[in-house]
Amino acid sequence: MTVTERPLAEAKRQAALDHVLTAARRFVIENSLDATMDQLAEASGVSRRTLFRLFGTREKLIASGFRTAMDAYLRELPAYEGGTEHWLRATCEAAHRMNDSIGPGYWELASRSELPPDLAAVQADLLHQWHSRISEITQTLWQASGGGQDPPAKLVTTVSAHLSSHFTAAVVTDARRDWQTASALAYEAILTTLRQLTA
Template structure:
């Protein structure tokens, strides 16, 4: 009986440890790139190489799991539509660009390298699919909320996708020397203009 009561607590602690490892590994790789070694990942996560290998049979599986959990967080951190198109769209742009602003070289390597190991290539394909699905959902919601009928045109979905992309944030922050807040404002203005409704 006592053993059964401890199992959920033990499992919760084990899962919390795994979540910590994945978050720390993702943060390190985002900042330093995909070629991080297991020694570097062990140091970044605060556990031994042996512990990492006990949970993840390879460096690639660890990185794949770390990126996969980051993708799961992305959708949950975007606001749900609440009936206020202007407020929701502003919040959506801010949430997307706030998340994009912490993306570093590791993400851009993942998004652009053609020589990814299978586990990482699978995660990248999933990330692209899920990002496109999220952008399509945002485009459909905004299009309907603005009073348009039917599916949004591809040009509108493309506007949403381009302006909420991490690449858009990076262009503003790195190339133009602006902030993620400026990226969010420009994204909002572009999406509102593409909806053919006046900015509210």
């Protein structure tokens, strides 16, 4: 195999893996964490045998799908480049737009207490990554607004609650509004709290 053939083969393999992970994750999110390998194979357009060869177990496939999704989610949240209010608005919009695509499979993963080891590990990892990102967002807001070293707990709580997928779900499901409304409410609540704390 030549040098040019190897990267092409690797690129094709990665594209196939990405397709399988996306399709499997979408099926689980829209249906249930209890999706079978047969269902995941049909959803991804490959054989059950191929899925086992690639991932070993159903749980590893689902866990890989969720890990890939969280990586993509975190990449979609905008980096701070100045303009605190503009950045906060863009962050709220990105978070709530993505939160709006969450379905039953995600809520099962987030709320179940008894999970197989691979899924329990991804559940803990997703929560840890989310808390780390909330901490970064809050720290950036606080320091960009002239606050001290550590942001107050009230700001951390306000940012965490208002960027949460639970907040999006409450606005969309309970209030029968859309993710744009959730984004606007989150922006106003976070900005108001920030101004009160830095006044």
